[in-house]
Amino acid sequence: MARTPVSGIQHTLRSGAYDASIASVGATLRTLRHDGRDLVVPFDADELRPNYRGTTLAPWPNRVVDGRYAFGGTDHQLSLTEPGRGHALHGLSPWLDFHVTDAGADHVTLSATIEPQAGYPWRVEVTTTFTLSSEGLTQTVTARNDSAEPAPWGTGPHPYLVAGPSALDTWTLRLPAGQVLLVTESRLIPTGLSRVDEADAARFDYREPRRLGSVEIDHAYTGLDRDEAGSVTVTLTDASGTGVAMTWDTACPWVQIHTADLPGGDITPGHRAGLAVEPMTCAPDAYNARTYDYDAGLVVLEPGADSSASWRIHAL
Template structure:
């Protein structure tokens, strides 16, 4: 059985990234409000890159072609070099190099993300991963976080609050229909997804850089997402929030982190 959402031939043929099993969030996760931010005294305007959505979303790496640097039966390394020249600056105004390393083992998959600043200026930066999982009958979820940032009517986070009971998965429980599309902070880097009917569990272990977790459970759909990310949604515009997680990379500086997906057979 597939433990991540399967990618259809139609999605592959037409390049429908948001219908794939998983994609990277580089050089930021989730939304930047109205595609605008100021950094080091300069205001930047990004392309609104998701239809009629009013914000820029998920960086620009998910919409750009990556190069296969090396591959064999158990691993694949993908590389993306971004240069903010011409219209490319509307995707992201700083130069960077990103890599994805996918490594298969008998028990699962390790995915390593890397982001290196290749700009002459300091660069705000974040990493994230957007895997989708099938929402089958009886699927259960477990993860622990300290607080959550509810989204307002504009899809942007409000101030953090203690995790309410309806959104708490500190103890393993059925996924249900919580209508979640929110960022959790103070995540310990561990999550577990259990498919009781199939007697299979998927364990997620993320490096400490991923101190936030976005959980997306759309109502009435056959999938959900549990997204390890380094920072709060719209963090670049919320420097007032303690622990927002956004990094600033100096020229030539790199940030790297792993997410591991391990399969367990249940008795």
């Protein structure tokens, strides 16, 4: 009997010039290519997934500060999964093994249950479908609250996009977002919203396409400029003429951007290898939404109710 790879059971999808590999652990986008060109930073099937690369984040994306929050009149304490900063990071789903409920040559649907546990005493069924087409790879995530009480919810993906063969510093980013969430330097705790042209335009304002350069970003954006259909598109292009884009719907009013700066710099594998573009249904620390003076977008799932969000990665 063959041994299951470290990243779980592998699901290979193909459609036209696109191919993708989805790993069952964390419902993770492991590879995505167009005409053989990587659109996301890949990793090997038998490799421990680096830095949440490509995973599905649920029941919260980003951080819950100190792992503490109050909901429904009860105080909760989550396990601290980002010990360096002392936060609960990226939810509970990244290490769940998702099972197949439907599959074909160009699509796969995976499902897993978040069981009631310390810090999150609700049962939520998470189902996600990856579909390849001539328009790229679309992922849809749906949550259903199978508990008797309302549950807090948030989700998002964690791909590191790759524009082309040149270094990240040379890539051109267009990010149609008017506001950035400022954070403390060491622990990335939200301090307030600012207009991108007032906070630090050279660092945060990409409403007009321009090169990333040596800028370091690990911030959430909102105030997104949407098209007539309500969609937002972020584009990333390489000097060679190649590029990648990510488009998402109204379910995600936030997006986290991270230039993948890692401790140790260039000697650390994956350092600035791609740009993390993470559409999110809610802001960082949304479980503590009542403590902020802006709409953090926390979704409250009533018993038996569901909530969905989707996004698409495509070649330029």
